[in-house]
Amino acid sequence: MKVKFIILLFAIAGYFTSCYDDKSNTSIKVINPLVIDMGGAPTSMSAFLLDTLEIKPVVYKIGSDDADLSYKWEISGNDIMPFVMDSTMTLKSIVSVAPNSNPYTIVLTVTDNRTNLQNYEKFSLSVYSNLGKGLIVADTRDGINTDLNLIMCQNFTESYTQKFDEKDNTILRNVYSTPNSGMLIEGLATQMITSVHDSYKRTLTVMTDHSVLRMDPYNYVLEKKNNEIFYIPISEDRFKPMCMMYDNSALYELMIVDHVVYARRIRYGNENYSVNLETSDNSEYSATMGCSIVEGYNYTSLYVYDELNGRFLKCPYSYDELQVVTQQAGGGPFDLNNVGKMNALFMAEGDANAIFTVFETKDTGKRYLYTFDGGSLYVTTSKALNMYDLTSFPGMMDAVGFECSPLEDVLYYATDKKVYALLLPGTNPSAFERYSVEDPNEKITSITLWRKGYQGKIKFKDSSSDEGYYTDWAANRMMVIAIYNESTKEGRLVCVPITNIGSGILEKDKDYHQEYRGFGRILCITPQTV
Amino acid sequence: MKMKKWILYLLLGAGLFACSDSDDDLDVNDTPKNKFRVKEITGKNAHWGEYVMNMVYYYETLDSIVVRDKANDKLAVMTSSGTDNGLKYSLNDYIPNIDADSIQKLYDKYGSLAKDSIPLIARELFSLSNEYKNEILVAQTFVYNKAREDVGSGKDFNNKYLKNKRVRYLYEYDDRANLIICRVLEDTYKKEIKDNEEFDRLVYKAAFDLDGNAVTSMNLYQSDETYGSGEDYRLDDTYSFSYSGGLLTKVSSKTLNLEYQYSGENVSSVRYVDGERTYEYNSDGFLKRVDFGNGEYMEIKYESGHGDFHLFTPLIENNFNLPYIK
Numbered sequence: 001m002k003v004k005f006i007i008l009l010f011a012i013a014g015y016f017t018s019c020y021d022d023k024s025n026t027s028i029k030v031i032n033p034l035v036i037d038m039g040g041a042p043t044s045m046s047a048f049l050l051d052t053l054e055i056k057p058v059v060y061k062i063g064s065d066d067a068d069l070s071y072k073w074e075i076s077g078n079d080i081m082p083f084v085m086d087s088t089m090t091l092k093s094i095v096s097v098a099p100n101s102n103p104y105t106i107v108l109t110v111t112d113n114r115t116n117l118q119n120y121e122k123f124s125l126s127v128y129s130n131l132g133k134g135l136i137v138a139d140t141r142d143g144i145n146t147d148l149n150l151i152m153c154q155n156f157t158e159s160y161t162q163k164f165d166e167k168d169n170t171i172l173r174n175v176y177s178t179p180n181s182g183m184l185i186e187g188l189a190t191q192m193i194t195s196v197h198d199s200y201k202r203t204l205t206v207m208t209d210h211s212v213l214r215m216d217p218y219n220y221v222l223e224k225k226n227n228e229i230f231y232i233p234i235s236e237d238r239f240k241p242m243c244m245m246y247d248n249s250a251l252y253e254l255m256i257v258d259h260v261v262y263a264r265r266i267r268y269g270n271e272n273y274s275v276n277l278e279t280s281d282n283s284e285y286s287a288t289m290g291c292s293i294v295e296g297y298n299y300t301s302l303y304v305y306d307e308l309n310g311r312f313l314k315c316p317y318s319y320d321e322l323q324v325v326t327q328q329a330g331g332g333p334f335d336l337n338n339v340g341k342m343n344a345l346f347m348a349e350g351d352a353n354a355i356f357t358v359f360e361t362k363d364t365g366k367r368y369l370y371t372f373d374g375g376s377l378y379v380t381t382s383k384a385l386n387m388y389d390l391t392s393f394p395g396m397m398d399a400v401g402f403e404c405s406p407l408e409d410v411l412y413y414a415t416d417k418k419v420y421a422l423l424l425p426g427t428n429p430s431a432f433e434r435y436s437v438e439d440p441n442e443k444i445t446s447i448t449l450w451r452k453g454y455q456g457k458i459k460f461k462d463s464s465s466d467e468g469y470y471t472d473w474a475a476n477r478m479m480v481i482a483i484y485n486e487s488t489k490e491g492r493l494v495c496v497p498i499t500n501i502g503s504g505i506l507e508k509d510k511d512y513h514q515e516y517r518g519f520g521r522i523l524c525i526t527p528q529t530v
Numbered sequence: 531m532k533m534k535k536w537i538l539y540l541l542l543g544a545g546l547f548a549c550s551d552s553d554d555d556l557d558v559n560d561t562p563k564n565k566f567r568v569k570e571i572t573g574k575n576a577h578w579g580e581y582v583m584n585m586v587y588y589y590e591t592l593d594s595i596v597v598r599d600k601a602n603d604k605l606a607v608m609t610s611s612g613t614d615n616g617l618k619y620s621l622n623d624y625i626p627n628i629d630a631d632s633i634q635k636l637y638d639k640y641g642s643l644a645k646d647s648i649p650l651i652a653r654e655l656f657s658l659s660n661e662y663k664n665e666i667l668v669a670q671t672f673v674y675n676k677a678r679e680d681v682g683s684g685k686d687f688n689n690k691y692l693k694n695k696r697v698r699y700l701y702e703y704d705d706r707a708n709l710i711i712c713r714v715l716e717d718t719y720k721k722e723i724k725d726n727e728e729f730d731r732l733v734y735k736a737a738f739d740l741d742g743n744a745v746t747s748m749n750l751y752q753s754d755e756t757y758g759s760g761e762d763y764r765l766d767d768t769y770s771f772s773y774s775g776g777l778l779t780k781v782s783s784k785t786l787n788l789e790y791q792y793s794g795e796n797v798s799s800v801r802y803v804d805g806e807r808t809y810e811y812n813s814d815g816f817l818k819r820v821d822f823g824n825g826e827y828m829e830i831k832y833e834s835g836h837g838d839f840h841l842f843t844p845l846i847e848n849n850f851n852l853p854y855i856k
Contacts, residue, residue, distance in 0.1 A: 039698045039715035040671070041731070056731045056753060058713045062702055066735070066762060089762040090733060090753045 032062040034069070034110050034119035043123045044103075047095045048130040049179060049219055050172050055091040055123060059110050070111045075125070077104040083181075096178045098219045099129040129218040131175065133157045133455055134528045135480075136217070138189035138206065139491055141520035145184035146208065148176035148192075148220060150528060155450070155474055155495045155514050158457040171516060175220045183222075187211060189523045191244045193292075196530035197251050200269030204528070205229075205253065207241045212255070214271065217528050230262065230273045245290040249299045250377055252319045259286040261304055263319040280323045284308060287322075291347040291355055294527075295453045295475065299376040300353045305344040311337040312355075317377040325382045332384030336372055349451075350404035351424075354385055356411065358402050366391045367399075369411055369424075386424070393422060393431040401446040407476045410504035416443035419481060421504025434506040435479075435496060441487035445522060450478040450495075452527040458497050461512050469512065479506055482522040491519035563590075564856045566816055567837025571855070573828035577655070578605050590836045595621070603645075606655065616661040619842075622652035623691075629683040653677070653691045660841055666707075670844060671698040678723075692726050693719040699844055708743055712736040712846045735763055738849055745771050745849050750783075778851045788850065797853050809853045817855050830855055 037058045047053050059069060066089075073091045076082035078100045085093040085106065097104055106123040134152035141147070151157075153169035177184050187208035194217050196202040204217040214224040227233040238258040245254040253264045255273060262273040279285050286308035293300050302315040304322065313322035325336045342359035345367070350356035354371045361368070369388040375381055388411075390396045395415040403412040411422040412434075419435035437444060450456055456474040474495075481494045495514040497507040507513065567590075571583040578597065586594045595608035608621040626633055627649045636644035654675055661669040675691040682688055695718055702711035714734040719726055733753035739746045747770055751763035772780040777795065781788040789801040796815060799808045810819040812832070820828045843854040 035700075037669075037698075037700060037713075037715070039717070039731075040696065041717075054731075056715070056733050058700060058715055058733055060700065060702070060711075060713060069762075071762070088754060 031115065031117065032064070034061045034112055034117055035059065036108065036110060036119055036121045038121070043121065044126075045123065046126040046128060048128050049095055049097075049099050050131070050175060051095045053085075053091065053093055053095050053125070055106075055108075057090070057108070057121065059089050061112055061117075064112060064114070068113050070113055072109045072111075073106060074109070075104050075106045078102055080104070094178055095125075095127055096181075097127055098179055098221045099127045103127075131172065131218050131220070132528070133530070135493075135525055136175075136192055136194070136204070136528050137493070137516075137519055137525050138185075138192060138523040139520035140188055140523055141489070143521070144188075145186055146176075146189040146206075146523060147174050147184050147520075148189075148206070149173045149519060150175045150217075151493075151516055153514075153516070154457055155478065156452075156456045156527065158455070171518065173518070176215075176222075179219055179221050185211075185213060190241070191524055192526040193244050193246050193253060194526060194528050194530050195246060195251075195253055195266045197267050200267070201271060202530045203266070203271065205244065205255075207244055207255070209242075210240065212241050217530060224271070229264075229271060232275050234258070243287075243289050243304075244292075245302055245304075246292045246294055247302045247315065247319075248293055248295055250302075250315075250317050250319060252302075252315070254290060254302065254304070254315065254319075256287045256290060256304065259288065259307075261287050261290075261322060263315075265319065277319070277322050279306075279313060280321050283324070285313060285322065287313070289344040289347050289357075291349055291357075293349055294451050299378065300349065301374040301377050301382075303347070303355055303374055305347060305357065307342070307344070309337070310339045310342060312339075312357075312372070312382070314374065314380065314382065315377075316380075323380055326380050328381045328383040332372070333387040334370055334384050336382055336384055339370060342368075346402035348402075348404050349406055350411075351406065351409040353406060356404040358390070358411070358413075365397075367396055369422075388422075388424065388429060390422070393420070393429075394433075395420060396431075400444060401448075403447045403449045403479070405449050405476050405498075405504075406451070408502045408504060410502070412447055412449070412479065412504060414444045414447045414481070416445070419444065419447055419479070419506065421506070423504060425502075432504070434504060435481065435508075437483055439485065442483050442485045444481060445484050445491075446482045446524070448480045448482075448525055449476060450474045450480055450527070451476060452529055455527065455529060458495065458514070459512055460497050460499065461507060461509055477501070480525065482525065484521045489520065490517065491522040492517040493519075493522065493525070563836040565834065565836075566814060566832035566856070567835050568830055568839045568855050569833040570831040571828050572831075573826070575826045581605060585837070585839065587835065587837055590838065591617070592619070592838055592841075604650075607652070613659060613661075615663065616659060618657060618659045620654055621656040623655045623677070624650045625653055625677070625689055627651035627689065629681065629687040631683050651689070653689065655691065658842060666703065667701060667841070667845060669698065669700050670841075671696065672844065692723065693729070695719065696729070697844075699846060701845055704740070706743065708738075708740055709845060709849055710738050710740065712738075714846075734766070736846060744773065744776075744778075747771060748849070781850060790851065797851060800852065817853055820853070828855075 071087055071089055072084055073086040074082055074084050080097055085091060103124045103126040106125055108121045110119045131150055134150050135156035137149040138146050150172045187210055189206050189208055191207045194204045202216050202218060204215050206213045211226055213222055214229050215222050226239060234257055240258040243256040251266050253266055255262050261277045263277060264273040285306040287304040288307045290304035293302055303312045306313050312325055314325050316323055327336050341362040343362060344357055345360055346358040348356055355374045357370045359368045367390040369390055371385040373383040373385055395418060398415045399413040400416055401414045409424040413420050417437055418433050420431045421434045422429055422431040453475040457471045458474040458478045459469040459471050462470045477498050479496045479498060484491045493516045497512055499505045499507050568585055574580045580600050581597050583595055583597045585592060593610055597606040599605050604624050606621055606623045608619055610617055610619045633648055636647050657673045659671040660667055674695040676694045677691055698715040700713040701709055704710045716732045717729040719729045735751040737749045749765060750767045752766040754761040754764045767783045767785055769781055769783040771778055777792055779790050787803050790797050791799040796811050797809055799806055805823040807823055808821045809817060812818045816832055817830050840854050840856050
């Protein structure tokens with residue numbers, strides 16, 4: 001009864017007051033709301049790292065000028081330092097945060113600058129990685145710092161089951177600086193290696209002349225640097241990385257730092273380099289260069305060149321020392337333990353698993369190619385095969401790069417304008433011009449044989465086929481030539497098929513060359529194999 | 531006793547509302563009611579071919595439409611439903627829900643009688659959502675779907691329509707109820723079936739300048755797509771409106787050119803860059819026939835009463851003085 005009375009009282013009071021014109025409220029003006037209209041678009045979304053993320057709402061406040069509204073798109077979550085992605089009505093931004101199993105949060109804050117009225121909209125962003133196998137290209141735009149780029153395409157990524165379709169080619173630029181807050185690699189990259197085994201830990205190691213950086217090539221976020229990847233720290237004044245090598249049989253990475261060799265077993269998720277390697281006879285050494293065995297499981301030994309003693313040192317399967325080489329009986333054209341006073345310019349696996357080394361004499365500046373059979377990881381004996389005086393071959397003394405191939409007895413070398421193939425079989429090796437750049441502003445900066453097996457294909461001209469070509473694996477059949485245009489400041493890569501194995505013939509028909517443009521000066525390249 | 535109490539409450543409530551001032555400053559209730567409303571449209575288009583469309587009203591609101599072909603078979607039905615802040619109209623095609631082989635088998639077995647045995651299913655071709663605030667139309671969303679080119683057969687049969695386009699208009703008026711700003715979200719869905727849920731979006735803003743109630747120009751802005759530009763909108767195009775004797779005769783811009791011809795005060799034709807539409811009127815001044823210039827046409831019949839069929843035309847078109855069916 002009491003409740004009924006109260007209701008009735010309120011009702012009657014309402015009736016009498018409803019028509020009362022309350023002047024105290026006439027100065028109140030209803031403020032129009034700040035509207036964020038998504039037009040039916042979802043507020044949860046996903047994107048791949050380095051994708052361009054676009055979110056397009058319409059924001060307005062009836063009766064207000066759009067120019068009075070300001071915007072802030074801020075991303076946070078997963079322990080990142082929150083940062084503003086954009087400050088316009090529609091968001092357009094590169095996804096630069098690392099892939100994570102938990103979504104990030106993006107908050108759009110809209111402010112009416114005249115009234116300070118604000119409205120918010122919250123978005124959820126899941127970030128995945130689509131960065132996979134391909135070719136990593138280190139380049140520089142300023143001649144001081146380095147950034148990385150990833151090419152995923154037929155030549156470098158293609159697996160056996162995929163069709164050769166160039167429209168699927170992707171070049172992801174600035175893959176290092178983008179997820180690292182715009183930070184570049186200080187210095188110029190000299191070498192890079194990717195590795196993984198047992199699915200434990202993917203690694204990309206990048207080297208400059210004064211630093212080593214470690215990251216996951218699925219997100220390129222800098223994880224560790226310099227001594228963080230060495231079990232025993234190297235003093236700062238001696239931290240001078242010189243060369244990296246990779247052994248695909250024993251599954252080790254090697255690094256020469258200030259003439260000392262360090263090994264890292266890449267199995268079981270090990271990320272760090274062990275203590276420096278000593279020689280088997282405890283003699284001093286001064287390593288300057290080594291060769292990688294990037295493909296195959298034939299247990300070919302990896303070697304380093306000891307400039308102090310003019311000798312080659314062999315890496316055993318256990319990588320616990322550098323073995324002094326025992327030359328096979330019967331000698332050979334040179335002594336593997338005393339090649340003289342030489343600077344090593346190039347070392348790689350060549351024909352029939354022989355180790356090819358290009359030397360320059362310290363006194364006369366003459367150039368030589370030494371080849372030797374390195375034997376296997378389990379056998380300490382090695383055999384010198386041949387020694388060639390390269391000095392008089394055309395362009396040799398101006399060479400900017402060398403290359404050889406496990407499939408042919410050929411030494412490729414390049415000047416800044418031409419690529420030559422030096423055919424080694426027989427008693428009179430001959431050099432032939434195989435490629436040239438015609439633009440006076442362009443210079444060849446390096447040549448690299450694509451050695452990675454079962455990853456990457458290339459088109460070979462074939463007039464008998466309906467399509468005019470056939471495709472095959474690119475391993476040891478594709479030369480990657482880096483070119484820099486001094487005028488436009490653009491670097492490019494040209495992939496040229498090696499048409500005749502044994503003769504070092506590069507396809508002349510440019511329709512069968514694949515080209516990748518838009519880089520700065522290319523410093524080094526490496527397959528992204530994991 | 532209970533009933534008496536509720537009547538008392540209702541009366542009190544009516545008293546409260548009776549004296550309340552409307553928040554709405556616009557003269558929305560001044561719009562005159564039409565004497566007639568569309569009852570039937572006979573026409574031809576690329577989707578249905580020749581068709582007859584019949585409208586049913588609930589009081590002054592369009593309630594449903596049935597579309598039939600020349601043989602009087604049902605092609606499509608439009609229904610309406612209430613939403614939180616307005617009405618949604620959904621036009622569904624009625625299409626066979628079995629594959630072509632199965633249809634042929636029915637015909638082989640039952641001859642011409644098979645037609646009645648073919649199961650049909652409704653697939654949404656079009657929808658329109660109108661949103662109101664204080665009785666003012668503040669937003670319209672038009673959704674356009676399309677039939678699959680290949681519906682497959684057997685276990686791969688799938689006749690679900692694909693999303694094609696979604697256009698959302700957001701309206702802003704001046705204090706005389708003239709449309710002065712129209713913001714547009716235009717979503718174009720990806721054509722590939724696997725990506726059909728994804729769309730590319732364009733954001734526009736059309737801002738009108740008026741002299742009295744006559745539009746003199748329209749600036750069309752597009753949201754700035756340039757990364758890091760710092761701009762929200764950039765001017766995309768300017769439309770100039772020309773008048774003669776108080777009648778709009780021309781709209782011209784970089785991308786659009788409309789030329790109007792009149793019969794009395796009614797637009798008799800509009801010439802586009804790539805075609806012309808012609809319009810005929812009945813003695814009451816209502817649209818009687820529209821020819822689209824490509825063989826498609828509409829003939830319109832009316833009945834007494836006010837209707838809201840005009841809502842199927844985006845409001846922004848009114849500012850271009852394009853004739854519409856009432």
